[in-house]
Amino acid sequence: MAKLTMTVNGRQVSGTCDDRTLLVHFIRENLGLTGTHVGCDTTQCGACVVHMDGQSVKSCSILAAQAAGSSITTIEGLASNGELHPVQAAFKTHHGLQCGFCTPGMVMTAVDMIRRHGGNLDEATVRAELEGNICRCTGYHNIVQAILAAAAETGGVRQAAE
Amino acid sequence: MGVEGIGARVARKEDKRFLTGKGRYTDDMVVPGMKYAVFVRSPHAHATIRSIDATSAKSMPGVIDVLDGKQLLADGIGNLICGWMIHSKDGSPMRMGAWRPLAHETVRYVGDAVAIVVADSVAQARDAAEAVVVDYETLPVVTDTLQALSEGEPQIHPEAPGNLIFDWELGDAGAADQAIAAAAHVTELKIINNRLSPNAMEPRATLGIYDAGDDHFTCYTTSQNPHLARLVMSAFYNVAPENKLRVIAPDVGGGFGSKIFIYPEEIVCLWASKRTGVPVKWTADRTEAFLTDAHGRDHVSTVKMAFDSNNRITALKVDTIANLGAYMSLFSSCVPTYLYATLLSGQYAIPAIHANVRTVYTNTAPVDAYRGAGRPEATYLLERTIETAARELGVSPAELRRINFIRTFPHQTPVIMNYDAGDYEASLKGAMEAADWDGFAARKAEAERRGMKRGIGMSCYIEACGLAPSAAVGSLGAGVGLWESAEVRVNAVGTIEVMTGSHSHGQGHETTFAQVVAERFGVPIDSVNIVHGDTDKVQMGMGTYGSRSGAVGMSAVFKALDKVEAKAKKIAAHLMEADEGDIVIEDGALKVAGTDRSVPWSQVALASYTAHNLPPGMEPGLKEGAFYDPSNFTFPAGCYICEVEVDPETGQTKIVQFVAADDFGNIINPLIVEGQVHGGLAQGIGQALLEGVHYDQSGQLLTASYMDYAMPRADDLPSFTVTTSNTPCPSNPLGVKGCGEAGAIGSPPALINAITDAIGNNELTMPATPQKVWAAVHSAH
Numbered sequence A: 001m002a003k004l005t006m007t008v009n010g011r012q013v014s015g016t017c018d019d020r021t022l023l024v025h026f027i028r029e030n031l032g033l034t035g036t037h038v039g040c041d042t043t044q045c046g047a048c049v050v051h052m053d054g055q056s057v058k059s060c061s062i063l064a065a066q067a068a069g070s071s072i073t074t075i076e077g078l079a080s081n082g083e084l085h086p087v088q089a090a091f092k093t094h095h096g097l098q099c100g101f102c103t104p105g106m107v108m109t110a111v112d113m114i115r116r117h118g119g120n121l122d123e124a125t126v127r128a129e130l131e132g133n134i135c136r137c138t139g140y141h142n143i144v145q146a147i148l149a150a151a152a153e154t155g156g157v158r159q160a161a162e
Numbered sequence B: 001m002g003v004e005g006i007g008a009r010v011a012r013k014e015d016k017r018f019l020t021g022k023g024r025y026t027d028d029m030v031v032p033g034m035k036y037a038v039f040v041r042s043p044h045a046h047a048t049i050r051s052i053d054a055t056s057a058k059s060m061p062g063v064i065d066v067l068d069g070k071q072l073l074a075d076g077i078g079n080l081i082c083g084w085m086i087h088s089k090d091g092s093p094m095r096m097g098a099w100r101p102l103a104h105e106t107v108r109y110v111g112d113a114v115a116i117v118v119a120d121s122v123a124q125a126r127d128a129a130e131a132v133v134v135d136y137e138t139l140p141v142v143t144d145t146l147q148a149l150s151e152g153e154p155q156i157h158p159e160a161p162g163n164l165i166f167d168w169e170l171g172d173a174g175a176a177d178q179a180i181a182a183a184a185h186v187t188e189l190k191i192i193n194n195r196l197s198p199n200a201m202e203p204r205a206t207l208g209i210y211d212a213g214d215d216h217f218t219c220y221t222t223s224q225n226p227h228l229a230r231l232v233m234s235a236f237y238n239v240a241p242e243n244k245l246r247v248i249a250p251d252v253g254g255g256f257g258s259k260i261f262i263y264p265e266e267i268v269c270l271w272a273s274k275r276t277g278v279p280v281k282w283t284a285d286r287t288e289a290f291l292t293d294a295h296g297r298d299h300v301s302t303v304k305m306a307f308d309s310n311n312r313i314t315a316l317k318v319d320t321i322a323n324l325g326a327y328m329s330l331f332s333s334c335v336p337t338y339l340y341a342t343l344l345s346g347q348y349a350i351p352a353i354h355a356n357v358r359t360v361y362t363n364t365a366p367v368d369a370y371r372g373a374g375r376p377e378a379t380y381l382l383e384r385t386i387e388t389a390a391r392e393l394g395v396s397p398a399e400l401r402r403i404n405f406i407r408t409f410p411h412q413t414p415v416i417m418n419y420d421a422g423d424y425e426a427s428l429k430g431a432m433e434a435a436d437w438d439g440f441a442a443r444k445a446e447a448e449r450r451g452m453k454r455g456i457g458m459s460c461y462i463e464a465c466g467l468a469p470s471a472a473v474g475s476l477g478a479g480v481g482l483w484e485s486a487e488v489r490v491n492a493v494g495t496i497e498v499m500t501g502s503h504s505h506g507q508g509h510e511t512t513f514a515q516v517v518a519e520r521f522g523v524p525i526d527s528v529n530i531v532h533g534d535t536d537k538v539q540m541g542m543g544t545y546g547s548r549s550g551a552v553g554m555s556a557v558f559k560a561l562d563k564v565e566a567k568a569k570k571i572a573a574h575l576m577e578a579d580e581g582d583i584v585i586e587d588g589a590l591k592v593a594g595t596d597r598s599v600p601w602s603q604v605a606l607a608s609y610t611a612h613n614l615p616p617g618m619e620p621g622l623k624e625g626a627f628y629d630p631s632n633f634t635f636p637a638g639c640y641i642c643e644v645e646v647d648p649e650t651g652q653t654k655i656v657q658f659v660a661a662d663d664f665g666n667i668i669n670p671l672i673v674e675g676q677v678h679g680g681l682a683q684g685i686g687q688a689l690l691e692g693v694h695y696d697q698s699g700q701l702l703t704a705s706y707m708d709y710a711m712p713r714a715d716d717l718p719s720f721t722v723t724t725s726n727t728p729c730p731s732n733p734l735g736v737k738g739c740g741e742a743g744a745i746g747s748p749p750a751l752i753n754a755i756t757d758a759i760g761n762n763e764l765t766m767p768a769t770p771q772k773v774w775a776a777v778h779s780a781h
């Protein structure tokens, strides 16, 4: 058994779990944060993406113990003060989700993608960057639209601030 | 249309909870005392079970119990059934073999469940499942669709000699043969429709809770139709009587057909909960999903299409063998029959059609409805054949289709369907314009200069949705009626709850159904709640599949709204001392037409509940229910055009544009309709380009993970051009047709027609992988 402490969505949490427990199961079962999903068993689908120390990771591909001491953000920690994050808002406006199962992973991936590329994203880059996230509902069309719109908005905001 | 009424492009109400991680899916449910189940599954495709020894598994840490099929049988739990009776052409009923929820004598495919382990954690249950010793005696295996019927192949069910389930026909064989003999030209093809795995991103899951105090069961499950699940589990599987069984399908992460059916796991978890005295939750991993979710398609057909000297189709003759896997799943029999052969007229006036369909057992996962269900198979067959005919006859593909289009409605086909409305020319024209068909030659020449082979292909599909007139499907063998129900409950403050038997698992009903209400009463959609997915909250319902929620589910809401409106008008007329016939509803108020007298909607609602001043004899309250049984199917249709570039060096196909021009009748929310088309296109393109389930000779599933089964990813697909031309459907009050499956139905032939056009070789099967395309390029003459 491993005893661990980490920061999740800004709050310090600790818990005990099997050495073999994956981060995604620790998040879902020990912490009750069920927004992070499990869609596969081969680290292919991306439904489980969270941010670890500011970078997107597939939480099914690391052990909870490896995340000890780190700072994790899950989909539940993205909106602030009841306001949707711009990426969440763009997904809503552009109908970038249907059943919602892939959505938390898509949004977390998109936030990281925009952080890395800023306003310089184009469609081909977005599609290539989404290689690790599978959606069966949307055909990706509106997800791509949503990410491009959010990137343009965020990039625009940045420029205005400069 | 109001800003939020019918036709408005409003963003979805349900999105917030999904976007903030607050969706509630079955695996998210936690109840006190809950334990976890893992199933012991057969590693063999065909074997006799000699014995099952769970002694050491039961003594492992955290294990509550291990239960097997003999115990299940002893407790009287029944066989899984197929709910649609098909008779062979000799009049004999289909030969359904027994499907035990837990096999105790014979296993028939890899993944067949033989025992359930219940433990404190999933990991402990998994460890113990590995320690259950099942002694198998392996038997010979057959997995291939054609081979299953051959002499000397292994016999899978004693009830079905030669593995033949039924040998069924539709249409007039004599008339078709005569026309073919007299034809000026006959096009012949062999068509294979590849086997697919549905792959809803949420794996199936179920939580069975037995309450010994009330002898009552609750089942959380990933279902598209919780009421049907309750009905079937009560009436056929003997789990519990309906009044002692509550089925809840909370947020469900996609279905595409695969979550219509009742599977062994929900039955076994409910039963295990009673046996062990603890709530039992099971969640499939992706490997189990590949192994055990009902697959789709898997047809092998030959087709003859006959033409007269004016290039008019005079006959169509089809012979199909459909693989139903190891067991007959809930609707497996109707997919290759009444959802398939009835659509073989397509958009064309064909005087004589005959289809013969044989279904077979094999040692593979059960096959049942998957997005489109039968209609993609019909469309692929027809649209590949007419395209091939156009090439053989030297006529342009658009022209050959045009010559044969049905142009007057209603149109009775020779295969049961009566098309009520449509305008096929309009969608053909719309698609060709959007795709700049006329500019293709120049684009092809330009591509050629870059060493690329460019091709263009079209497909004109029709489908039947709005399943279905109950009496009609009853006469064809359906075990249930296919109406829908709704209840509209106006609260005393004027907010509204709509209980519907339709189930939303991505389709956005919480928004579109609310739009229908908003249109009627002029209230904001935020004051309307759509309640679904719980047999305790919603009266009976038939669920969501076959693009039926709009045409059937919303029509039931529409009928209930009629009744609410009539009563509200009576109350308003009474309050304003006006004539009931003069009351109109506008902007959230009931007004006396032509005057400035009005009462707000909320005041009428309140008056109905205070009951201080109602018309004499009127019951208090403002709540009405309705059942809607459709008078006909609906017939969405359209034209899809795909343009590709094939790299002859690598065989890689790139889709350079994809245009969908659909006729869905009236549209409630274009944003959502476009999303449904996009998703369907991705699945259809996936079938044509990437996806395919493969078993090896011994019945092992080779494509059991996302490393092996090629799901469409974002960079496999283009952005889509989606247009609509709307001929209202005369068969339901909203004039809607259904849009959920069209994309998956219409797209595969458009894509294969485009690739075969590009490479100049018509011999190509789906999925058109680079390897196959490369080989086809290099064997083209």
Ligand code: FES
Residues within 6 Å of the ligand: A037, A038, A039, A040, A041, A042, A043, A044, A045, A046, A047, A048, A049, A058, A059, A060, A061
């Ligand atoms: S669950 Fe992590 S990638 Fe699929």
Ligand code: FES
Residues within 6 Å of the ligand: A096, A097, A098, A099, A100, A101, A102, A103, A134, A135, A136, A137, A138, B201, B253, B254, B506
């Ligand atoms: S929205 Fe359903 S899987 Fe993406």
